[in-house]
Amino acid sequence: MPATKQKIANPESASGTMQKGPELNDRDRLNDILATEKYLTDSFNVAVREASHDQLFQDVLQVLQETHQAGRDVYNLMFQKGWYTLEAEPQTEIDQVQQQFQAYSSQFPYPSTLQ
Amino acid sequence: MMPQMSTMENSSPTMSTVPQIISTKDIQYVKDQLSWLLLAAKKCAHFANESQDPSVRQAIERVGQMHQRHYTKLLSHLNGQTAQAATTQATQATQATQTTQTTQTTQTMPSTQAMQMQSTQSGQNQSSRSSTQPQ
Numbered sequence: 001m002p003a004t005k006q007k008i009a010n011p012e013s014a015s016g017t018m019q020k021g022p023e024l025n026d027r028d029r030l031n032d033i034l035a036t037e038k039y040l041t042d043s044f045n046v047a048v049r050e051a052s053h054d055q056l057f058q059d060v061l062q063v064l065q066e067t068h069q070a071g072r073d074v075y076n077l078m079f080q081k082g083w084y085t086l087e088a089e090p091q092t093e094i095d096q097v098q099q100q101f102q103a104y105s106s107q108f109p110y111p112s113t114l115q
Numbered sequence: 116m117m118p119q120m121s122t123m124e125n126s127s128p129t130m131s132t133v134p135q136i137i138s139t140k141d142i143q144y145v146k147d148q149l150s151w152l153l154l155a156a157k158k159c160a161h162f163a164n165e166s167q168d169p170s171v172r173q174a175i176e177r178v179g180q181m182h183q184r185h186y187t188k189l190l191s192h193l194n195g196q197t198a199q200a201a202t203t204q205a206t207q208a209t210q211a212t213q214t215t216q217t218t219q220t221t222q223t224m225p226s227t228q229a230m231q232m233q234s235t236q237s238g239q240n241q242s243s244r245s246s247t248q249p250q
Contacts, residue, residue, distance in 0.1 A: 015168035
């Protein structure tokens, strides 16, 4: 029997919902900026792979990392404002996957290093 | 690692790392990146200005300023001096040794990818590269 999935979200903040019409509201704007950061990180990721020399590689890599962080900050703000909902996976399902992949570790090619 | 011809007289050192040159591929990618960044910075400034909530305004403003900073950072790679010095160094090394240039022909053109992402995002149909160029 599947457990009911728990929703994780903050109460919805006013400024996102105040205008639920055809005009862009704050939530829409954040959503769009988030989408922009996502597409930028995709594009920068390709560019960083293709950089010819190390200095350029380092700079593009830094741009990529900071862009990732920017998207992260926007995401966190949206969650804070109650504009992003997550669903928690039931522990039973997590346990099942854990057991499955724990068993697969028997396929490790290298000897395990125990701390 | 570049093979040294046995017939060569000079013992020119082989380059241990790629010299700081702007390759033909680099310039294409840098052009695209600069275009994306300028547009993103402008959009952020525009949205920040329209925002009602001060925390939203501040967040978007910060992102926009970051994009502008990144623009300047990448633009500096096109400044002639460092590139020229490295090109001279590279030319001298390649004259002395036989080099095999790796060609990466299977890579997707960056602008095409950007186009596809943009059209997915905004629903617009952009068929030419030049449409992402800033005015």
